[in-house]
Amino acid sequence: MxxxxxxxxxxxxxxxxxxxxxxxxxxxxxxxLKCGRDVRSDRRQYTHGFVMTFESAETLAAYNKADLHTELVQTFRDDVEDKVVFDSDMGTDD
Known part of the structure; x- marks a missing residue:
């Protein structure tokens, strides 16, 4: 967020x-991946969010070290006041 x-x-x-x-x-x-704005105007602490789904924890770890991730961080850096980032293993229904 x-x-x-x-x-x-x-x-x-x-x-x-x-x-x-x-x-x-x-x-x-x-x-x-999905991204968008918060649709409720009464909740303004965080205004936008995105969710990225990776094949595995290893793939996520590789992404976190990749140039693409660095570019994303640098692109957002000057315009973002605050952010919350968390990684979660949602598992499967198996």
Whole structure:
């Protein structure tokens, strides 16, 4: 979850979301991603979020060290006020 700094224009935020969407197919093992704005205006602590699904914990670990991840961090750095990031093993229904 992300909260962008006050004064960051919607067009700039849209560029960030487009960057995330553009990551599709750019990293082996990244099998799904979704991003968007919080749809409830009464909850403004974090305004945007994205979820990335990886094939395995090993794939996630490799992504965290990859140039693509570094580029994402650098792209967001100047415009983000605060963020919450967590990695979770959702498991399967097996």
């Amino acid at each position: 992300y909260r962008f700094k006050e004064g960051v224009h919607d067009s700039r935020i849209d560029e960030h979301l487009a960057f995330i969407e553009g990551m599709r197919g750019q990293f082996d093992g990244l099998i799904d």
